[in-house]
Amino acid sequence: MQTIPPSQNAKRSVLSVSDLNREVKHLLESSVPLLWISGEISNFSVPSSGHWYFSLKDARAQVRCAMFRGRNRSVAFRPQNGREVLIRARVSLYEGRGEFQLIVEHMEEAGFGALMRQLEQLKAKLNAEGLFDASKKRPLPFLPTNIGIVTSPTGAAIRDMIHVLGRRHPSATIELWPVAVQGQGAAEQIAAAIEKAGRSGRHDLLIVGRGGGSLEDLWSFNEEIVARALAASPIPTISAVGHETDTTIADLAADLRAPTPSAAAEIASANAAEILQRLEQAQRRLQRAIDNQLKHLSQQVQLRRNRLRHPREQLLNQTQRLDHLEMRLTAASQQQIHKRKTQLTSAVRAFSHSQPARRLDESQKKLIQLQANLQRAMQLILQRSGDTLAHRAQMLQNISPLAVLQRGYAIVLDSDKRAVRDSADLRTDQQVQVRLARGSFSATVDAVSD
Incomplete structure (x- = not known):
């Protein structure tokens, strides 16, 4: 094999490393357009210059990235290692080390963060x-x-x-x-x-x-x-x-x-049970009001009964009549309550089928009217009973022995406190008690005549 001396070779083009890197950088930047790339950030660092340097990686590869301060100011979040991001970047080469890199112009969070x-x-x-x-x-x-x-x-x-x-x-x-x-x-x-x-x-x-x-x-x-x-x-x-x-x-x-x-x-939804509960509460208030009226009437009757001082037979008769009136009044009240409760139950049942707010307003107005009617009926019954009681009391007063004494008569009582009706029941020198309309006095029988 024959060796050719260098002086005999064709003229060679020799590049420096700097020239080579510059040519490759120009070739990359001019031939590859802006790209959208997603990946995970790693090796994130921020030197005093304010630029961002990091690697963008996936499961099989990674690439160095740089985002300069003028661009990263517009990023709305702070990048961290391990965060998935979406970047828009151009391909370039760092001439100083001959490293392939991406120059990032825009960054946003990927997936959940972006949403x-x-x-x-x-x-x-x-x-x-x-x-x-x-x-x-x-x-x-x-x-x-x-x-x-x-x-x-x-x-x-x-x-x-x-x-x-x-x-x-x-x-x-x-x-x-x-x-x-x-x-x-x-x-x-x-x-x-x-x-x-x-x-x-x-x-x-x-x-x-x-x-x-x-x-x-x-x-x-x-x-x-x-x-x-x-x-x-x-x-x-x-x-x-x-x-x-x-x-x-x-x-x-x-x-x-x-x-x-x-x-x-x-x-x-408006629970029908809630509406019915309010109606039942109104019914209970009405019942309490009626019970209070009956209690007050009973107290008045008892008070008047205690004030009467009449013969026992008449008192028992009038007491029996008062009890009868009271029972009639109670029965009438219970009948009215049952009637109103039946009407209320029917209204609630009808309301549960119809439900419109207009029907509810009408039912509430009707309930108020029924309560007023019942109150007036109760007052009328109480007034009539009071008038009857006053009339009976006056009649008893008129036939009372005390009323007779007011006309100037007197009652003579023997030693056993029994009224003397016949002079034959008296004897001379007998002590008797004489009761007048106001007060009484003792007397001695001087003489007895037929």
Whole structure:
């Protein structure tokens, strides 16, 4: 083999290392456009210059990255090792060490972090527009007779709400507006259903929601189109999305947030037992008032009975008549109470079938009128009984022996306190007691005549 001397070789182009790195850098930057790349941050460092240096890696490879201070000031979060990020970068080469690297121009959180940042940005925007103002929240109807529900027809949420409403508010009409609650186009379906339900004019209340899930599963209820549809709804709305710990933009835009779909159904329904309980409380107050009146009347009768001082036979007769009047009065009162209770029970039963708030108002007014009528009837009975009692007392007073004494007569009593009716019962020198209308005195019989 023959060796060719160097002087005989063709002229060679020799590059320095610096030239080589510069050429490669120029080649990379001019031939590769801006790229979007996702990965996990590692080896993150911030020198005094304020620039960020880190590696972006996945399961099989990694690449060095640099983000200069002028660019990293716009990043809304602080990068940390292990955090998944999405970057927009250009390919380059660090000439000093000949290292391949990425020059990062934009960085954002990937996955959950990005969604949370997007959520907070939309929340701040809508809040600034006044979409969540408490002054715009409308009160819910007390007893809605037609309830619309916007949710999935196959989820557990609709079954739970139907069960609760059927138990607590069986007379209410429930209308389902079926929609997809997650996935592509779900937010548009939800917003369209809210608008159609509002235009239908059939509902007193609208419930919008779904069962629990991840942030991605609930994301349809964080969309701006759904929030604006809820805010523009002409009927009051309840948002019931996920579990108690989940809070979506729909919860903030609706008139009321319920922690769960079942809780939304409980809020929307007025338990008939609660209304019946209030009616029963009114009935108990009426019964106590009647009992107090009867007790007062009994006390008055007893007081008047104690004041009477009449012959025993007449007193027993009048006492018997008073007892009879008292029993009649008690029976009449019990009959009135039973009649009103029967009417009240019938009204409650009819109300449980009809339920509208208008019927409730009419029943309450009727109850007040019945109470007033019963009060007037009781007062009339008491007045008539008092008049009868006063008349009987006056009659007894008129036939009383004391009334006879007032006309100038006297009663002569022997030593045994028995009234002397015949002079033959007296003897000379006998001591007797003479009772006048006012006071009495003792006397001695001087003589006895027929």
